[in-house]
């Protein structure tokens with residue numbers, strides 16, 4: 001059967017001219033997040049064809065390239081040298097060299113320094129194009145079993161306590177599915193913080209994606225906190241958290257038929273302080289704390 005080619009698409013067997021590496025262009029090349037077979041044919045061609053590779057970790061990337069028989073001059077480009085090195089890379093691009101940017105894993109620009117060099121290229125009018133592939137966030141979202149139609153990518157939460165709490169407070173009423181990245185040694189704290197800010201929502205913990213020990217734990221925040229009281233987190237995690245959907249959740253919530261006053265009392269009688277009870281009630285109902293204070297007429301606690 002003969003196939004009619006779509007003139008808008010680029011086919012793998014297209015001539016050298018159409019697929020050639022363009023001078024003076026930065027290629028964002030996505031690398032595997034765990035399964036080396038996920039390095040695309042085009043990624044290999046671009047890595048082999050560019051003048052040089054900028055890598056977050058040159059040793060790591062040299063090993064990856066060596067696996068595919070590719071040897072290329074490399075420069076490092078990472079969080080702590082991105083300012084000066086970004087300028088140097090852009091100077092070389094402006095002089096007509098082509099460069100492939102690779103980060104430790106996944107899609108350059110997603111929670112890694114790739115973002116900055118693209119900004120710099122945009123400012124200097126340097127062409128940037130992408131060789132897309134696996135991204136941990138999107139892979140996890142599609143496996144989560146949660147709503148995928150609307151989502152918000154939050155990446156790593158800040159470790160600054162005040163800023164973290166403020167951000168989580170803002171997110172607590174967001175009805176989109178939320179995506180977080182987390183390192184194993186910080187997972188327990190983050191789960192506890194998410195539970196406190198969001199209440200007991202669904203979460204899918206997506207661990208070691210595309211690797212041998214890939215695991216998707218579909219549970220709730222409360223159960224996840226209990227689970228990791230008993231086991232140590234291992235490997236890389238993406239956390240997919242159900243968004244605030246007050247209408248759906250409220251119908252089945254234990255407090256659905258309670259007045260706001262009864263709801264706050266419920267928490268106080270279970271041992272919470274008045275302030276925490278108001279906070280928990282506001283979180284359950286997806287409304288600001290002040291609204292609850294007003295309703296139960298307890299007033300804001302005085303300092």
Ligand code: SAM
Nearest residue numbers: 033106107110135136181182208209236237238
């Ligand atoms: N640019 C990457 C991407 O496209 O996903 C993300 C880089 S960010 C520095 C690294 C974080 O991504 C990890 O801490 C983890 O949260 C997540 N991650 C990367 N690979 C993963 C994997 N195989 N399984 C689960 N999470 C992963």
